[in-house]
Amino acid sequence: MGNGEGSIPDEEWERFLREAEAGTKGAPEEPSARARMVARRLREEAGPAEPWRSHQPARRGGGKAWYAVGLLAAVALLVVALVPGRVAGWFGGGGAGEESTPLAVESQRPDQAPPTEAVAQLPTLSQPFRGSPATRWGDGTAGIGMPEARATGWMSKAQVAQALEKSRDFLAASSLDPAVLRGERPRKAIALINPHQKDVKDYLATAFRAPNRENDPLLLFSRFDTSKVRLVGDVVKVRGRITYREGDRGAVEVTTDVTYVYPIAPATPGVDEVARTIVRREVVMSWDDPAKVVVDPGTFSLVSYMVDTGNSECGTFPGYFTPRFSTDLATSAPDNGPEVDPYDRSTPLEELVREGCGTVSRS
16 A cells, blocks of 8 residues: 555554454444445335336437436445545547537536527537537546545545545546446456445446346446447546535545436447437445444445436346437337436436436437
């Protein structure tokens, strides 16, 4: 481990491990059963997904695309030790030909959805974000608003700053890493999660082997099946923010609420239609005093996580986003159900995911 303020001296680490094994008074403890009960309650309140509801987007040759919203999962609380360090972002640069004034990063929840263009403009291979509010969003982690660090709970100002950077690193490793987007295992992201969380350990063990509703890798990670779709360009547009507060037992609890816009095209050679899959995730991470809980150095514990997805098939769990294009005419269905704007960040995510599958008003 490093020698910065956020690191744990080897002697201290060995001490509290010995105390934990011996049952010494004041030794690190696992989270309470109450945290696990809350996790179950949140999962139950999410309810089963509703049947597919279709959406009529801007047309290419009269076709339809399909969109879905709504998945929710929450996990029990375990706590973490902080190790300084940072994973560099993978994405930079804008899409070709897209010139517009970028928005300032988001510092608080907006009070309304971004405006809709008067004339719909379809995306292209050279301008994959055309016609979307995402044209003005940041590229990769540059689109994530970061709060000013201050001493909180058991952490100094410098330690909080490191925790915020590591939290952002997880977002990059789980939702922006090109290899992960192509369907590879998100090893760097998983390495940041405390392996002593039984619920999370079970989730990760199942999610990539036999994904299902509760153990869906898409709840935390963005992945596409490259045998069916290809990513367009090397830019993912991002908008969101990171906040934090003092949690239980002096923990620093970090909440990330971020929307990612992925431009994709069919993998079929010669087909150049471009669509977008829009993913909004909220991940709550806990950075706790390692003298009070059992953790692995350099990892955080997941408190909860939820995701709302536009243009990915709902009700099936293949472990990859499954976007639809206007050429998917055979699977079209009658329109019904209320519409949701996937670019609208003014609504708390929890309210959206409880609605189950639905329609979106634009892509």
